[in-house]
Amino acid sequence: MSESTQNAHHESMPNDLDPLWMPFTANKQFKSAPRMLVSAEGMHYTTSDNRKVLDATSGLWCVNCGHARKEITEAVSAQVGKLEYAPGFQIGHPASFEFAARLAALAPGDLDHVFFTNSGSEAADTALKIALAYHNITGNASRTRLIGREKGYHGVGFGGIAVGGIANNRKHFGTAFPGVDHLPHTYNIKQTAFTKGQPEWGGHLAEDLERIVALHDASTIAAVIVEPMSGSAGVILPPKGYLKRLREICDKHGILLIFDEVITGFGRLGESFAAERFGVVPDIMTVAKGLTNAAIPMGAVLVRKHIYDAFMSSSENAIELFHGYTYSGHPVACAAGQAALDIYINDGLFERAAELESYWIDAAFSLQDHSHVIDIRAMGLVGAIELEPMAGKPTVRAFDAFLKCFERGVLVRTTGDIIALSPPLIVEKNQIDQIFETIGDVLKKAA
Ligand code: PXG
Numbered sequence: 493m494s495e496s497t498q499n500a501h502h503e504s505m506p507n508d509l510d511p512l513w514m515p516f517t518a519n520k521q522f523k524s525a526p527r528m529l530v531s532a533e534g535m536h537y538t539t540s541d542n543r544k545v546l547d548a549t550s551g552l553w554c555v556n557c558g559h560a561r562k563e564i565t566e567a568v569s570a571q572v573g574k575l576e577y578a579p580g581f582q583i584g585h586p587a588s589f590e591f592a593a594r595l596a597a598l599a600p601g602d603l604d605h606v607f608f609t610n611s612g613s614e615a616a617d618t619a620l621k622i623a624l625a626y627h628n629i630t631g632n633a634s635r636t637r638l639i640g641r642e643k644g645y646h647g648v649g650f651g652g653i654a655v656g657g658i659a660n661n662r663k664h665f666g667t668a669f670p671g672v673d674h675l676p677h678t679y680n681i682k683q684t685a686f687t688k689g690q691p692e693w694g695g696h697l698a699e700d701l702e703r704i705v706a707l708h709d710a711s712t713i714a715a716v717i718v719e720p721m722s723g724s725a726g727v728i729l730p731p732k733g734y735l736k737r738l739r740e741i742c743d744k745h746g747i748l749l750i751f752d753e754v755i756t757g758f759g760r761l762g763e764s765f766a767a768e769r770f771g772v773v774p775d776i777m778t779v780a781k782g783l784t785n786a787a788i789p790m791g792a793v794l795v796r797k798h799i800y801d802a803f804m805s806s807s808e809n810a811i812e813l814f815h816g817y818t819y820s821g822h823p824v825a826c827a828a829g830q831a832a833l834d835i836y837i838n839d840g841l842f843e844r845a846a847e848l849e850s851y852w853i854d855a856a857f858s859l860q861d862h863s864h865v866i867d868i869r870a871m872g873l874v875g876a877i878e879l880e881p882m883a884g885k886p887t888v889r890a891f892d893a894f895l896k897c898f899e900r901g902v903l904v905r906t907t908g909d910i911i912a913l914s915p916p917l918i919v920e921k922n923q924i925d926q927i928f929e930t931i932g933d934v935l936k937k938a939a
Pocket of ligand 1: 552614719724755780907
């Protein structure tokens with residue numbers, strides 16, 4: 493290493509790592525061998541020891557346009573200079589209205605009203621509150637039950653963990669949210685291993701909603717919330733027909749259907765939203781992550797016209813929904829979001845993801861015969877390589893692969909023993925090759 497690189501390394505590595513309590517991280521392990529990213533551009537991060545790392549995860553499934561996009565940087569700095577903040581309660585600023593109108597136009601069906609939050613977790617909790625309040629004001633106050641799904645992830649707020657279905661996210665935090673039930677997950681690799689695209693098996697699991705309705709009665713159920721494709725649980729694609737059937741059963745019983753599109757929104761599955769890809773329009777949709785390309789945190793909830801209209805039928809000076817955040821519709825986040833939307837449209841990134849899909853799937857399936865690979869799932873520009881857990885040591889095999897890939901210049905993400913991949917939609921074919929060659933090499937060496 494040259495002297496100048498050593499200096500750069502030294503300057504960018506903080507002296508004291510102890511005060512920061514890192515989120516969703518093995519703090520002790522990390523701090524004993526830190527991995528630090530100091531800059532990013534396009535498809536790559538640069539580490540504190542000045543290595544380029546190909547980003548196969550879009551940060552955390554969020555930097556869909558690629559890193560450090562000039563258009564976003566410029567829009568953000570112009571907005572900070574012009575109006576860095578304005579309150580959003582009982583007063584407005586143009587950017588939030590303009591951005592909402594563009595999102596409404598992009599969203600399918602009549603999902604044409606937008607409530608801004610600052611994260612996916614806040615979007616999930618907001619969506620659940622809107623569903624409860626909707627029934628309350630339309631004369632169905634007994635509809636208070638919320639139905640999630642096993643293995644679901646809807647962020648870390650109390651509402652989100654209650655309807656979520658990942659045990660580690662729930663088990664230490666009590667049972668503060670009553671009246672929740674869960675659909676069964678659709679993960680079953682005995683039936684579906686190595687399916688390219690959506691599995692044939694599993695559509696029947698939507699029928700379980702009828703069982704839940706029979707158990708609790710529809711008059712007590714407000715909403716069903718699902719990720720159209722489970723991301724955090726390890727890329728579980730919806731079985732064919734499953735989402736359509738959920739929609740039908742919800743309609744039959746007057747239950748609102750919420751899609752959490754925090755990961756699937758903004759091109760991940762080769763369409764603007766999973767709702768478009770699967771041809772099912774929910775009543776409420778949550779988004780975040782790719783909404784601003786993650787340059788500034790932001791989330792949003794989109795609701796269908798009849799829901800918004802129900803709230804607007806109250807008296808002229810009433811506050812229709814007692815909910816909101818200091819930073820709802822933050823001007824700088826709106827500027828980032830508008831610039832991201834321009835990039836998605838001008839660069840045709842959703843179409844690009846669709847065009848690359850078959851190349852992506854074939855590249856993922858090139859690892860099919862590697863030892864310890866027990867399933868591969870892929871669609872759009874998202875994928876998962878599921879590994880056989882080491883006997884008595886779950887998660888170790890995948891985490892080891894994550895560390896080795898990082899050493900070899902590719903950033904992947906792991907959840908359990910699953911390697912999850914979701915590159916920026918600007919990824920090139922040779923970079924797709926690099927991602928899977930690196931993983932393949934790491935798995936071969938580890939075998
Ligand atoms: N809903 C879904 C479907 C998500 O994937 C959230 C809500 C919460 O968003 P915020 O912005 O509050 O984090 C998410 C977040 C991973 C991983 O690798 C997934 C998420 C976040 C961090 C890591 O599985 N998803």
